[in-house]
Amino acid sequence: MLRRKAYDKMLEWKKKSSGSSALLINGARRVGKSFLCHQFAKNEYKTSIIIDFANIPKEIGQLIEEESYDLDIFFMKLSAFFGTILHDRESLIVFDEIQLLPRARQLIKYLVADGRYDYIETGSLLSIKRNVEDIVIPSEEKHLNLFPLDFEEFLWAIGEEATIPFLKEMMLKKKPLGQMLHQKNLNLFRQYLLVGGMPQAVNKFLEEKSFLEVDEVKRNILTLYRNDVAKYAGRNQNKVLAIFDEIPGQLSKKEKKYTLSSISKSARLREYEDAFMWLDDAMITNTCFNATDPNVGLALSSDYNTRKCYMADTGLLVTQSLLDNDHLENTLYKEILFNKISINEGMLMENVVAQTLRSNGHKLYFYSRSDKKNRANHMEIDFLLSKNGKIVPVEVKSSAYRKHSSLDKFRGKYINRVGESIILYQKDLAVREGVLHLPIYMTMFL
Numbered sequence: 001m002l003r004r005k006a007y008d009k010m011l012e013w014k015k016k017s018s019g020s021s022a023l024l025i026n027g028a029r030r031v032g033k034s035f036l037c038h039q040f041a042k043n044e045y046k047t048s049i050i051i052d053f054a055n056i057p058k059e060i061g062q063l064i065e066e067e068s069y070d071l072d073i074f075f076m077k078l079s080a081f082f083g084t085i086l087h088d089r090e091s092l093i094v095f096d097e098i099q100l101l102p103r104a105r106q107l108i109k110y111l112v113a114d115g116r117y118d119y120i121e122t123g124s125l126l127s128i129k130r131n132v133e134d135i136v137i138p139s140e141e142k143h144l145n146l147f148p149l150d151f152e153e154f155l156w157a158i159g160e161e162a163t164i165p166f167l168k169e170m171m172l173k174k175k176p177l178g179q180m181l182h183q184k185n186l187n188l189f190r191q192y193l194l195v196g197g198m199p200q201a202v203n204k205f206l207e208e209k210s211f212l213e214v215d216e217v218k219r220n221i222l223t224l225y226r227n228d229v230a231k232y233a234g235r236n237q238n239k240v241l242a243i244f245d246e247i248p249g250q251l252s253k254k255e256k257k258y259t260l261s262s263i264s265k266s267a268r269l270r271e272y273e274d275a276f277m278w279l280d281d282a283m284i285t286n287t288c289f290n291a292t293d294p295n296v297g298l299a300l301s302s303d304y305n306t307r308k309c310y311m312a313d314t315g316l317l318v319t320q321s322l323l324d325n326d327h328l329e330n331t332l333y334k335e336i337l338f339n340k341i342s343i344n345e346g347m348l349m350e351n352v353v354a355q356t357l358r359s360n361g362h363k364l365y366f367y368s369r370s371d372k373k374n375r376a377n378h379m380e381i382d383f384l385l386s387k388n389g390k391i392v393p394v395e396v397k398s399s400a401y402r403k404h405s406s407l408d409k410f411r412g413k414y415i416n417r418v419g420e421s422i423i424l425y426q427k428d429l430a431v432r433e434g435v436l437h438l439p440i441y442m443t444m445f446l
Contacts, residue, residue, distance in 0.1 A: 001039065002199055003156045004032065006146050010040050013142055014118065019089065022108045022119035022138070024098075026126055027146035028283040028312060029228060030221050032199040033122040036146065037094045045118070046090040049082045053100040057081070064104050071114050092118045099123040099131040109138040125232060125282050145283070147359040148197025148313040151189060151444055157202050160188065164444075171445050174436070176428040182439060186426060189441040193348055196315010197355075218319040225284055239275035247285070247309055248321040251347040255380060257290075257368065258309045269305055276309070286310040286354050288364035288383070295417060296386045298365045308366060310354040317351050349440060350382060350396045353424055356443040357383060367393070367410065379406045379413075385446065390419025394446070397425040404435065422446070 006025070013023045027033050034052070041048035051060060059081060068074050078093075079086050086093075098105050098121040111119055121141070125131055149157065152164050163185065170177055177185070195205045195214050204217045226241065233240045242263045250258050260267040279285040288308040293301035311317035354364055365384045371377035385392040391414065395407050404423060411418050421435045430437040438445075 002032070002149065002153070002202060004036055004146075004149070004153060006036060006144060007040065009144055010036075010120075011044070013144070014044060017118075017142065019115050019118060020112065021140050021142045022112055022121060023144060024126070024141040025120065025122045025144050025146050026124065026283065027122070028124055028148075029224055030198055030200060031146050031148055031283070033146055034096050035199065037096065037120055037122060040120070041092045041094060045092040046087050047084050048092040048094065049078060049084050049086070050094040050096060051104075052096045053104065054097045056101065061101065064101065064107060068107050068110070071110070071116075075116070086117060088116050089118075091116075092120065095119070095121045097123055099125050102131055102133070102135045106135040106138065109136070109140055112138070112140040125278075127281055128232075128278065130232075130234070147283075148315075148355070149199065149202055150197060150356060150359050151192050151441060154192045154195070154197060154202065155188065157206060158188075158191075163188070167442060168445060170429065171438070171442050174429065174431055176430060177439075179428065182428040185441050186439065193314055193352060194318060196313045196318070198313055198315060201315055214315075215319055215322070218316055219323070222316060222320055222323070225282075228282070229278075233275075233278055236275045236278060239272050240278050243272065243275050243309065244279060244284070247311055248317065248347070250309060251317070251351060254346075255368070256308045256347075256350065258307055276307070279309075283312055286312050286358045286364060288354060288366050290368050291365040291384055292367075292369075294365075294367055294384055294391050294414060296389055296391065298384055298386055298391075299363070302365065306368065308354075308364075310351045310364075312355060312358070314348060314352040314355055318348065321347075345398050346396070349398065349424070349426075353383065353394070353396050353440070353443050357385070357446065360444070360446065362446075377409075379409050381406060381410050387419060391417045392420055392422060392446075393418060394422045394424065396440075397423055401425050407435065 010023065025033050038050065041050065063074065063077055067077070075086060095104050105121065108119060108121065155163050167185065194211050195201050196218065198218065198221055200221065201214050201217045205214050229237050229240045229244065246262055249262065250256060260269060260272060276287065280287050288310065289302040289304055290306035291298045291301050292303050295301065311320065358364060362385060367379065367381040367384055369377065369379045381393045382396045383394040385394060393407060393410055395404055407421060407423070411421055423435055423437045424440050424443055425437060426440055427437070429439060
């Protein structure tokens with residue numbers, strides 16, 4: 001079974017809440033929400049009832065919609081239907097894919113107030129209009145976002161338990177690992193890039209040790225996402241699919257800002273804004289906005305018309321980049337594994353940094369300044385973080401990296417605002433010219 005950091009957060013919720021709130025787990029399809037709830041229910045409660053609204057019995061739907069006003073009768077019928085005895089403060093009720101029955105989410109307010117049992121909700125697309133229309137959103141929810149497995153969770157899965165504590169110590173001491181250990185960790189990170197963090201893909205890798213078998217799993221997940229768009233995106237489905245399909249092409253450019261003209265010369269942001277929001281709400285993508293006047297309050301200067309759009313899972317991005325090819329014939333997997341890739345290296349490395357920062361709780365911002373009259377004034381900083389009242393600029397460099405002119409200009413322009421400056425690359429840890437150079441696999445510590 002895959003070990004997830006979210007499990008510890010669920011334990012923390014159970015201990016602190018003591019029934020005073022429900023836990024709402026939000027995440028993309030196939031990210032492991034249901035399995036995590038099954039595991040948590042089995043390990044932490046005397047009994048549990050898990051209601052899957054994607055495959056809900058008619059009787060349970062009617063019970064929630066029409067007979068939940070008397071909770072004594074409601075629980076009695078629920079217990080009888082599932083053949084499960086419910087114990088006060090020792091039982092868990094899970095509403096899985098709750099967005100499919102909004103009335104059940106509204107009911108949470110009264111279930112929590114009743115106080116007999118604990119409640120966990122899971123879902124995706126939880127804030128789009130059709131899933132919140134005509135219901136009162138309960139304030140008794142504690143939210144937890146579930147992302148694909150991060151690099152540390154991937155290492156746990158393959159049995160590398162001692163790696164992360166060692167890396168963290170070296171990071172804190174700012175000491176290089178040495179070529180042998182660095183190369184080992186870089187190879188592990190490349191495996192993570194290829195497999196990604198979707199639990200089904202990781203489990204297939206553990207079973208088969210075959211990237212091509214893993215690729216087939218990821219293709220199925222991408223097909224599921226496309227089917228979800230057709231089913232749930234309504235009148236925006238064509239725009240959502242157009243944005244989604246164009247992501248690899250947008251990220252393969254030198255400047256990775258999303259350009260709508262690549263979809264259509266007449267495309268305007270106001271026409272596509274809801275489509276971008278749909279993908280973000282589904283947690284299929286991670287959106288990064290341009291902070292035009294970077295300060296510790298990055299959101300205050302965000303230009304929401306200028307964005308980069310990353311895939312939430314880099315393993316899915318690898319597969320999405322290959323959809324037009326027969327995966328049995330492509331060589332991209334081998335190229336990434338043996339560090340021979342060139343054309344898409346920057347795309348994958350920048351995407352995995354965005355994925356890691358997002359799973360660490362950061363909202364994503366970058367800095368871009370263009371000056372057509374004077375190219376020397378042009379600057380592009382991949383990511384901006386805020387720490388201890390200062391801006392932390394982060395640049396992602398390829399293996400061919402030689403200089404960091406944009407970073408130098410940014411540090412000069414905002415000298416009083418900039419704290420530590422970081423470059424993420426594929427070499428060993430080093431501090432040069434006042435810039436902390438971290439191997440890409442240490443992104444998790446930011």
